[in-house]
Amino acid sequence: MGLSQRVLTLYDQPMWDSIEQQRFALQHCDDCATVRYPPGPICPHCLSLAASWKPLSGRATILSWVVFHRQYFDDFPPPYNSVAVQIAEGPIVVSNLIGDEPDGSWIGAEVEFVYRRQGERMQHAVRLLRSGPVAGGSDQTAP
């Protein structure tokens, strides 16, 4: 089966270094301030090559969640959750919710990034700040 593994390109390494230091950082475009996730060589918004690594606020909102009932990795025995959160800086990041779970729908719940060991590596998870209302409706769109 095997252990879960990171994708570690040239551009991903600084992000994982920041997570190891428990200060999750992403590239901010020097020209238009768009935050890149996954990290990469160019800003998809303005095509600028210039970017600076800056720590994130650590705040995010849950957009969706799943619960795995089948085992895919030796280091992830089911059941476990994965959540898609929109970070305050814009992009969507997949993580795991640890600790308390919202009652009912998880969508709209506000969370903060925390850090935990997954085998050899440090990685982020999220923890509930407070649960929020289900946002939007059928015309929910990207910000």
Place this chain on the structure above:
Amino acid sequence: MAERDLAKVAAVVGVGHSDWIGDHARVRAGGKPHDSNGYGAVAFREALADAGIDRSEIDGLIVGPTTSYERIGELLGLNVRWGGQADAMLGIIEACMAIRSGLAEVVALVYGNDQRSAAISYGGAEAMGGNMFLSYVYHAPWGFTSQGALYAMMFRRYMELEGLTEAELGEVAVAQRLAASKNPNALMRKPITVEDYLNSAYICEPLHLFDYCLINDGGVALIVAEAGRAKRMSARSVPIHGVGRSDLNAGATSLEPRLFDYYRPAQQQAAEQVFAMAGAGPSEMSALQVYDSFSCHIPLALEGYGYCRTGEAGRFMREHGISLAKGLPVNTSGGHLSESYMQGWNHQVEAVRQMRGECGARQVPDCRFVHYSSDVAGKAVSIIYGK
């Protein structure tokens, strides 16, 4: 635009596939009837016989993913003046384009996949496809893997925001199993109920076992010819009336087009193109075939292609119906969930057979148009078959 479009430029003259049921039984018993090349070769022989033409008439070749273009051409003894590699949906569009431009007149499309006997894995540490779709592997550190999980994440949000229930989603698996029960080529033929669906295990919640496609070995081949020549070749040729395509790439790995838009903008653009080219709209389609690696493709396609209003797919499936028994017949062969997982190729075979009126107990009466759509990873492709 009209004189440049691809409407009725080409027609399918032959369809063929391997023995899905027999090979599945042999594989489950530990056998290995063929590799991917072998399944493709078996399907090609069937398609050639179905078309009733000689191999020498073929002057174009498209080979599906998983096998080598040159090796398939070598095995089938095909020297051609035009060729390439493409999936089912794009292969048909490319064949139409080649025929329109005069680069080829009779194109064979060949696909084979030994994914079951080769134990191809669609999730976990050996997940395939990461070199093509970064989202398939990027989120693995958080245990988030498998294409099913990507669709579960997407559709959970849809269900929560639009109020579609698990029982309504279950209508898809139930309708397609009903179709499969009338299809002698389908792997899963025992009818199920919504209750059976709700009682089935979750794989990646909210998706149940019955929301997932099968994994089986097999091959499919199609022969597409210039429309005039197709008519002379076969009395059963099925013209392609329209094609459409629209791809979402921006934000793909961070899941933005999935979670914010459910890929709807791509489907709407493909719909506009394909219906305009065919000169017909959703209400004129006799049946709909949807690429269904997971059941939730169906409600999203119903909305994206305008069969129902945005946010109303759950009610449409429950009240109007999506089965051979009631409403709009969707995936009339059983699709990937219940017939065979041939990555969109078997849907083309079914569309052609429905247009020809060869489907026996599952035949949709008075078939005028059959619409095919796929939205794999936000790449929407659409084809309309007609008379």
